[in-house]
Amino acid sequence: MQEDVFPAAEKILSDIENVLKKDPNLVSFEIIPAEDNKNKSPVFHDENSLGLASWSVQPLFSYAYNRLLDLRQNKHRREDSGTVSKWLLGVLLLNPDISTFWNMKRELVKSGRLDPMQELGFASIVLYYKSKCFEAFAYRRWLVKFILMESTHSVNVDSILRNEFKVAAMAADRYANNCHAWSHREYALGLFETLAPEDLNPLLQTEWEESSNWCNRHVSDYSGFAYRQFLLKKLLLYRRNREEGAPSPERVAKSRELVFKFAKAGTRGCNDVFLLFDGSSDQVLDLMHDSENEKRVSDYEQCLINLSYWAEECMLNEDLIISFPGHEALWCHRRFLAYSLLALQTSYKKYSYYKSENFDPCQGIRPRIEINRSRTVDSASVSKGLLELAFRNHNHDVIALAKKSGNHQHSLAEKFIKYLKFIDLEL
Structure with missing residues (x-):
């Protein structure tokens, strides 16, 4: 099979996109070991979890990657934003360490072709699969700032930022010494201090207690203690x-x-x-x-x-x-x-x-x-x-x-x- 030829690619990408749209409470993504079965879709969806059969990963990634690279290099080529969004979804779900493709997503968000709130959900799924991905955390920070500062969405600042603490906690639990997760948590707290200073003290109390419980369970993880030091300075x-x-x-x-x-x-x-x-x-x-x-x-x-x-x-x-x-x-x-x-x-x-x-x-x-x-x-x-x-x-x-x-x-x-x-x- 040629690297950029995979007849089922568009159908698989559409199935993944439909799952993301149909289930806004999706929490996880995993690669499932499975042999090629031409009579069955490689996309699995059950109990707020998304799975992709392992046999489809390489050809699907190659297909989407080559399409996006060709589009990026040919500036005169025009492609439907929905199609580009599907290709980006496939590439970044499987390999989220490519900053060029996250930048393409930023362009689509700024032009109004992607919903920033839905993109937060997508980024959290990526971080479940690749919990120490710096590019995914950087994209989340950009999205949060865009939603709070530039977006026309009517948003609850407290709800948006507290969700970032949950995502950071999930990533820290899934990957040891995850400095990117704890740095993201510091960023969220800093934004909270700027945008809702009147609620800072209760948040600091909550973070102090939760981080204490976390560090008690992960005594070898210095990243968690570094966050405790950040909190201690704030409290002092x-x-x-x-x-x-x-x-x-x-x-x-x-x-x-x-x-x-x-x-x-x-x-x-x-x-x-x-x-x-x-x-x-x-x-x-x-x-x-x-x-x-x-x-x-x-x-x-x-x-x-x-x-x-x-x-x-x-x-x-x-x-x-x-x-x-x-x-x-x-x-x-x-x-x-x-x-x-x-x-x-x-x-x-x-x-x-x-x-x-x-x-x-x-x-x-x-x-x-x-x-x-x-x-x-x-x-x-x-x-x-x-x-x-x-x-x-x-x-x-x-x-x-x-x-x-x-x-x-x-x-x-x-x-x-x-x-x-x-x-x-x-x-």
Whole structure:
């Protein structure tokens, strides 16, 4: 059979197109191992799932690919947009890594010949089959932006963006270390922050809980922890708008309890520990960061809530390292938490709240080194806040257990110790 000659190609492509139109709730696509059967269609559709018999894949792809390539190279040739759409459907469903054909789809969407909402559905089917396809994610981002910014469709921003979180979660579940899926999730959250800032905080809470559950089930997948780091920065830097009311006493009490649960490891010999129970939010924060700055106009209750996320993540990370020894992703995540501690201390001492500039890797480590070098006393006598003391004691316990858990875990602990020395954070 010649590569561009396949008599049944148009019929098969039409069958696939009809399934996509008939079933808007289609969720999956798979290649089904099957021998050639001339009396039966290679297209299968059952329970919101689409399948294609394996014998038809190569000739169908070659047919559609050669037709599209010929069309692309012959600029004077005119072809019906419906036919071009079918060819694109066949090619991209089977091999979605060809950016030229996604660009042809963009042209059809912009000219009004393809429905962008239906294209979102098609892209999700592609990502079910090829879950780490960068081109498919890039097309989805373009579609979302087109629908929200340029399309004449009446759309619900919340519904559109929350669907992107679902698609990203599906792709991350189907392909390990899927950085493209988590990057897409970050993009969706960024759009949500821009277009619906009033609903950002509830979304951050939801994402924080869902990503925690996901990472607990995938302790070797650093991509998920990288997304947790992205969320943690958002939560640490979150500042309430004027329209938002004060946090409830229950919420503040829960945050204080989380911070105390983490910090009690550093309270040995501390004379002001009673402030953790009876002190105001600003007194607790000053004790945590060893800060004696003059009070500035700052939302200390919100700052305490923000800090509780860091404390919660440290305790979760410690539990995972102990429960699942030998996973480098967990130790790399702990490095981020160590670096974040320096950023938190530097920022709070300077502004009485957390500011994004101190999370810049080029600035976050340097201030701590300069502070220590400017002192006339040795590092052993430098006063430290409860936050740093507690983190040091937690690290001591984790590392001691790691050294008893085998050579690999011991090696990971040694690398972590070297990192702590590099950022000038005592063990």
